[in-house]
Amino acid sequence: MVSLRGRWRPTLASAVVLLIGVTTGCGGPGPSSNVASVSTGSTTTSTTPANVYEQQRAEGVTRLLDDLTTAVSAGDLRAIGRLVDDTAIPAFENRWVTAAENFRPRPFSGDESDGRLQFARFRYQLAPTEEAETLVPADVQGLLDVKGSSDSWVAPVELRYALGGERAPGVDEPEVVVTNQFVVARYGDEWKLVGDAEALGGEPSPTQLWELPGLSVSDVETAGGTSVIAWYLRTNPALANLRRLLPDAVDAVTAFWGNSWDRRAVLVATSTPKEFDELVAPGRGVTGTAAAATVYSRVDFPRRTASGQRIVFTPAADDLAAPTLAVVLRHELTHVAARAQTALDAPLWITEGVAEYVGRKGTYTRFPDAAPDLTEAVRAGNTPTALPDDAAFAMNGQNSQIAYQSAWSMAAYVADRYDEARLKRLYLGVAATSDPARQEAAIRAALGVGRDELVAGWGRWLEGQVR
Numbered sequence: 001m002v003s004l005r006g007r008w009r010p011t012l013a014s015a016v017v018l019l020i021g022v023t024t025g026c027g028g029p030g031p032s033s034n035v036a037s038v039s040t041g042s043t044t045t046s047t048t049p050a051n052v053y054e055q056q057r058a059e060g061v062t063r064l065l066d067d068l069t070t071a072v073s074a075g076d077l078r079a080i081g082r083l084v085d086d087t088a089i090p091a092f093e094n095r096w097v098t099a100a101e102n103f104r105p106r107p108f109s110g111d112e113s114d115g116r117l118q119f120a121r122f123r124y125q126l127a128p129t130e131e132a133e134t135l136v137p138a139d140v141q142g143l144l145d146v147k148g149s150s151d152s153w154v155a156p157v158e159l160r161y162a163l164g165g166e167r168a169p170g171v172d173e174p175e176v177v178v179t180n181q182f183v184v185a186r187y188g189d190e191w192k193l194v195g196d197a198e199a200l201g202g203e204p205s206p207t208q209l210w211e212l213p214g215l216s217v218s219d220v221e222t223a224g225g226t227s228v229i230a231w232y233l234r235t236n237p238a239l240a241n242l243r244r245l246l247p248d249a250v251d252a253v254t255a256f257w258g259n260s261w262d263r264r265a266v267l268v269a270t271s272t273p274k275e276f277d278e279l280v281a282p283g284r285g286v287t288g289t290a291a292a293a294t295v296y297s298r299v300d301f302p303r304r305t306a307s308g309q310r311i312v313f314t315p316a317a318d319d320l321a322a323p324t325l326a327v328v329l330r331h332e333l334t335h336v337a338a339r340a341q342t343a344l345d346a347p348l349w350i351t352e353g354v355a356e357y358v359g360r361k362g363t364y365t366r367f368p369d370a371a372p373d374l375t376e377a378v379r380a381g382n383t384p385t386a387l388p389d390d391a392a393f394a395m396n397g398q399n400s401q402i403a404y405q406s407a408w409s410m411a412a413y414v415a416d417r418y419d420e421a422r423l424k425r426l427y428l429g430v431a432a433t434s435d436p437a438r439q440e441a442a443i444r445a446a447l448g449v450g451r452d453e454l455v456a457g458w459g460r461w462l463e464g465q466v467r
Contacts, residue, residue, distance in 0.1 A: 058126060061155050061184055064191040065124040072096065072210075073122050075104030085185055085192035087143040092195050095211050102215045115216035117209065117230065118164035120172050127156040127179055134200060136183055144185045144194070151186035154200065159208075163266060165219040165228040171264055172225070176297045176308040180205040207278040209268060209310075218243060222250040224263025235269040238317040238325070242267055245326045253333045256358050256420060261337035267329075268312045276314045291316050291328050294335050299344075306339040323363065331359030338427065345434040349387045353407030354427045357415065360408060367465035371405035373398055375466045383459045387451075413461045414447065422446050 064083065071079035080100050084093045103116060134154040136144075144152050159178040164170030181202070183194040198204040209215060214233040219226050220243055227246055231239045250263050270276040280293045297308025311332045317325060334355040335342075342351060360370055368375040377383075384406055392403035414423045429442025440451055447454060 057151065057153060057186075060186065060189070060191045061153065062126055064184060064193070065126065065157065068096070068193070069122065069124050072099045073103055073119065075100045075102070077101065077104070083193055085144075085147075085194045087140070087147060087185075088194050089199070092193075092199070096193075098213050099208075099210045101213065102210045115166065115218065117215060117217045118166065118168040118170060120162040120164045120169040121175060122161045124157060124159055127158040129156045131156075134181060137200060140183060140194065140199060147185075147187075149185040149187055152194070153184050153186075155182050155184050157182045163209075163228060165217055165226055167219065170219060170226050171228045171266055173266070173309075174305060174307040178205060178208075178297070209279070212275055212278060214271075220246050222247050222264050223254060224250070224261075227264040227266070229267045229269065231269040232271045232275055234271040235315075235318060238269040238313055238320075241320075241322045241325050242269060242313075242317075242329065245322065245329055249326060249329045249333055252330050252361070253337050253358055256361075256424065257334070257337045258424075265333060265336055266310045268310055269317060270313060271315055271318075273315065276312060279310070279312050290314050291320060291325075292332050294332050294339075296339060299340055301340065304340040306336075309336050309339060311336065327359045327363060329359075330361075331355045334358045338431070341428055342431045343433055346431040347387075347434070347439070348390045348393050348403075349407045349410060350427055350430045352393065352404060353409075353411040354423065356404060356408035357411035357423070367409075371409055373401045374405040374409060374462070377402060378462050378466045383462055384455070385459065386455060409462060409465075410458055413458045417457065417461065418447055 067079065068083055070076070071083060077097060077100050080093075080096045084096060106116060136152045136154055141152060157180050159180065160175055161178075162169075162173050162175045164172070181197045181200060183196070183199055184191050185194050186192075196205055209230050212232060215230060216232075217228055217230045218239070219228060221227070227250070229239060229242050229246070246265070246267065250265070254261075254263055268279060270279065276293070280295055291314055293312045293314075295308070295310045295312060296306050299306045311329070313328075317328070320328070332355075335351070338351070338354075364370040374384075387410065388403040388406050393400055393407075411423060414426060426443065426446040429446055430439045432442070433439060443449070443451055443454055449457070
């Protein structure tokens, strides 16, 4: 048996989990704010096979990946069965079966717009790399040897895709690149799928929308073109509300942020905590108290672009009244609009405060209705003397509520005392950095005062609001 085995390490995609207060969504942009951000896509250069054997191996696995691409996108369950090796664990094979089932034609419908997801682009391919190969685990190799495999390889693989919607190109998003490792085995002239990075003891690749059962999609026209709502079974209330609320929510965010964002989005309504957890970074979702999360695949800060942005709603969204869900939606869309202008470690008082301001605008007539916990604190003589730090936003009851309400009220104060244009300018300056000195300079450039003066003015404004 010939087997070239070495070491190769992928960059795995993850997600950003944005935790929320009692009635709203939230979306901090960095790890210090319960966010796990990971760029996806290959950053290595292409190599030329060193010999004829390696070239033939690459060509054989390329054919396998082409067949996998066709089988998944066509919903061909029989083809999936032929492509997956008998030694693969059931969970690995079920991933492909579920994906293919989501793309099978729906009964009694010959229309392509029958709720199935269409892609603008979709392909599995070998990823360029200059790193050494990863060893096939000994236990896996032993099974392959017994079965008569003539070769095995831990192949570097990329999934390159762009969502469409009910029809392609649909939302026509920038291409998303997800890197992974596939264990593949050769039998004669054929190669088969054995496992992925999880089989190598690594983290599983990020779950894609179509890898969970019961996926359907619906197109919604918004100011920037086609937006898409994806949903799973038993999410009817949230689906109906989101479809109705989305166009106005996009317009509301645009009224503050301007036209410099896509003005379209991908929303996902989940029906179980497990579905929600599968679509966000492991360990980051708090489905008992969260209503939504935003995720992305990659941010290109020099080009001011972000790819793979999704707003994922927990099952709790089904129980929210439409006005409350609208607040959550506007909040999360603000994070989508601002993503490429927001440093990964930007302070939460500005990122959450502005998102809350946009989300809540026009939904209250009295300050105490919008910030009851903060109102109680100020009336008790505990007017804030500093901006809340990131730790204060943790999901721990009243303290986090005061943090969110404080952040919101700071944004509301700036909009009231100055104007919304200067509030946006404040965001662009402060959210661009985690450096306190640069933040201080940004505050002064936007408002003409320093941090201490800003906080003092905010405190006086709060005391006036709660009288």
